[in-house]
Amino acid sequence: MNDISLKKILKNPYLVIGGIIMGLILLMIIVGFFWMPYEPTKMSASEKLQGISLKHIMGTDNMGRDVFSRVMYGSRVTLMIAVGTIIIGAGVGTIIGAITGYYGGVIDEVVMRIIDALFAFPSILLALVIVSVFGVGWGQLVISLGIAFVPSFARIVRGEVLRCKNMDYIENARLQGVSDIRMIFVHILPNIKGVMASSILIGFNNAVLAEAGLSYLGVGSQPPYASLGRMLSDAQQYMLTRPSYVICPGIVIVMMVLGFAFLGEGIKRWK
Amino acid sequence: MKYALKKLLTTFVTLVVVSLCVFLAFNILPGDPAVRMLGLEASPELIEQTREKMGLNDPVLVRYFRWFTAFLHGDFGTSYSYSVPVAGMIISKIPITLTLGLLAFALTILISIPLGIVTAKYENGILDRAITVINQVIMAIPPFFSGILITLVFGMIFKFFTPGGFISYTDDIGGFVKYLIFPSIAIALPKIAMTVRMLRGNLIDEAGKDYARTAYSRGNNTNGVLYRHVLKNAMIPVITFLGMALADMVAGSIVVEQVFSIPGISRILLTSISNRDYPVVEAIIMGIAIIVIGVNFLVDIIYMMIDPRIRIDE
Numbered sequence: 001m002n003d004i005s006l007k008k009i010l011k012n013p014y015l016v017i018g019g020i021i022m023g024l025i026l027l028m029i030i031v032g033f034f035w036m037p038y039e040p041t042k043m044s045a046s047e048k049l050q051g052i053s054l055k056h057i058m059g060t061d062n063m064g065r066d067v068f069s070r071v072m073y074g075s076r077v078t079l080m081i082a083v084g085t086i087i088i089g090a091g092v093g094t095i096i097g098a099i100t101g102y103y104g105g106v107i108d109e110v111v112m113r114i115i116d117a118l119f120a121f122p123s124i125l126l127a128l129v130i131v132s133v134f135g136v137g138w139g140q141l142v143i144s145l146g147i148a149f150v151p152s153f154a155r156i157v158r159g160e161v162l163r164c165k166n167m168d169y170i171e172n173a174r175l176q177g178v179s180d181i182r183m184i185f186v187h188i189l190p191n192i193k194g195v196m197a198s199s200i201l202i203g204f205n206n207a208v209l210a211e212a213g214l215s216y217l218g219v220g221s222q223p224p225y226a227s228l229g230r231m232l233s234d235a236q237q238y239m240l241t242r243p244s245y246v247i248c249p250g251i252v253i254v255m256m257v258l259g260f261a262f263l264g265e266g267i268k269r270w271k
Numbered sequence: 272m273k274y275a276l277k278k279l280l281t282t283f284v285t286l287v288v289v290s291l292c293v294f295l296a297f298n299i300l301p302g303d304p305a306v307r308m309l310g311l312e313a314s315p316e317l318i319e320q321t322r323e324k325m326g327l328n329d330p331v332l333v334r335y336f337r338w339f340t341a342f343l344h345g346d347f348g349t350s351y352s353y354s355v356p357v358a359g360m361i362i363s364k365i366p367i368t369l370t371l372g373l374l375a376f377a378l379t380i381l382i383s384i385p386l387g388i389v390t391a392k393y394e395n396g397i398l399d400r401a402i403t404v405i406n407q408v409i410m411a412i413p414p415f416f417s418g419i420l421i422t423l424v425f426g427m428i429f430k431f432f433t434p435g436g437f438i439s440y441t442d443d444i445g446g447f448v449k450y451l452i453f454p455s456i457a458i459a460l461p462k463i464a465m466t467v468r469m470l471r472g473n474l475i476d477e478a479g480k481d482y483a484r485t486a487y488s489r490g491n492n493t494n495g496v497l498y499r500h501v502l503k504n505a506m507i508p509v510i511t512f513l514g515m516a517l518a519d520m521v522a523g524s525i526v527v528e529q530v531f532s533i534p535g536i537s538r539i540l541l542t543s544i545s546n547r548d549y550p551v552v553e554a555i556i557m558g559i560a561i562i563v564i565g566v567n568f569l570v571d572i573i574y575m576m577i578d579p580r581i582r583i584d585e
Binding site for chain 1: 284285288289292293296297407408410411412413414415416419420422423427515518519521522523525526529530540541543544545547549552556559560563564567
């Protein structure tokens with residue numbers, strides 16, 4: 001994970017392709033903060049369901065709204081939900097994994113039993129349970145997905161902490177009287193950042209997929225400000241009359257997932 | 272046998288933990304089920320009476336125990352919104368969702384295992400490289416999007432099936448399965464890609480180990496080593512993955528049922544979530560949890576059968 005040089009990055013095709021894809025998507029999202037071709041919620045009765053043209057590069061939807069502007073906005077919503085999910089999932093997961101792995105004993109047994117049970121549970125279902133407890137909306141969706149992602153991070157971090165905690169340098173630090181909290185956060189966690197980086201990127205990949213799925217079901221972001229998954233469920237009934245309306249947001253989801261997957265794979269293969 | 276018993280015990284513990292989590296999740300919620308059932312205008316006395324009748328005044332653990340034992344006996348409670356037994360609402364939908372999940376699972380096994388073997392056997396060949404790239408892309412397509420594309424291409428353009436023309440299994444079992452084939456492809460695609468990738472990697476790893484070389488030197492040809500020695504070991508992690516994938520596919524069918532307008536568990540689950548009809552949500556979630564936990568138990572048993580090391584260790 002050390003000596004990061006441009007030359008080494010360029011030799012890793014996964015990082016290059018992932019970087020290009022994510023760069024383009026981030027560019028689209030950042031530009032969207034300052035400028036969009038049209039207001040994403042502006043309707044126009046005379047321009048319903050138009051095809052791809054210079055005026056509307058991804059066409060328009062059933063209310064005459066510009067699909068490209070909506071995709072720009074929707075990618076922002078999707079990415080922000082994914083970021084929130086990972087902050088909660090990786091944050092809480094790391095703390096749980098570090099504590100259970102470091103201390104072991106009864107807490108470890110009990111907590112890991114629960115985590116194992118939750119881990120076996122499909123995350124989309126877990127998120128649906130939590131959404132039904134908290135209610136529908138994008139804030140609730142972030143919390144639900146975040147909680148649903150805790151088990152996988154907790155397991156990864158626990159495994160890594162177990163691997164590290166009997167190493168000589170930890171023993172050495174212990175002899176010097178380092179406190180437990182300092183030991184976990186200053187000595188052990190920095191040592192597993194490589195594993196963390198790739199699991200966070202794979203987590204992003206899964207978060208985008210899960211968000212898209214849940215928004216498609218209508219439990220995520222609410223109209224008129226739609227995330228990409230929501231756009232797909234709105235667009236589905238018009239797919240024969242105007243395929244571009246369905247395909248464009250779908251492809252952006254695929255690109256986003258692919259970008260994260262490539263970056264994650266690239267970091268995993270980093271030597 | 273000791274191993275199987277031990278696994279049976281942990282399975283039961285997991286079931287209890289999961290059911291407790293589900294029960295608590297729906298019982299720490301603000302809002303009184305009695306009020307929800309009777310409406311806000313109900314008199315306090317009536318609410319108190321109903322609470323007593325529904326057993327809501329007992330301690331949480333007593334309520335949990337009652338709910339869990341009733342659940343094991345097939346009594347899933349009463350729907351808040353429709354005031355009918357939950358079991359009756361969902362029982363006719365279970366075969367639909369289960370068939371969809373199992374079809375997707377069958378497709379995954381039938382396609383991914385041969386493909387995984389072929390790509391590993393001809394490592395770095397053209398087929399292998401092509402499949403690796405295709406796999407990467409397929410894994411990035413969410414099942415509902417591939418479902419939409421399948422509906423568009425095979426349903427609307429080529430007219431292989433009628434989108435929205437679901438046939439119930441009570442009317443025509445052949446038509447029912449036929450309608451479910453395309454949705455199950457949408458569910459299976461990403462799992463196929465993942466399984467192929469995993470099996471290929473495992474086979475290549477295992478083939479490099481000493482025992483494989485020994486098998487070669489004893490006069491086995493490539494196929495002999497592959498099928499009689501390497502494949503068995505390479506399959507062990509794949510079986511764990513397939514177990515989790517089966518659970519995932521049953522859950523994934525919730526989204527895909529919406530795409531193909533299949534009247535399975537999905538529609539009831541989603542309406543119950545938006546109506547906050549908790550007994551129904553609880554029952555469906557518990558049903559899926561039992562499937563998941565049951566599959567995990569089966570995976571452990573299959574392990575024991577193919578890997579004698581586990582039996583000896585115990």
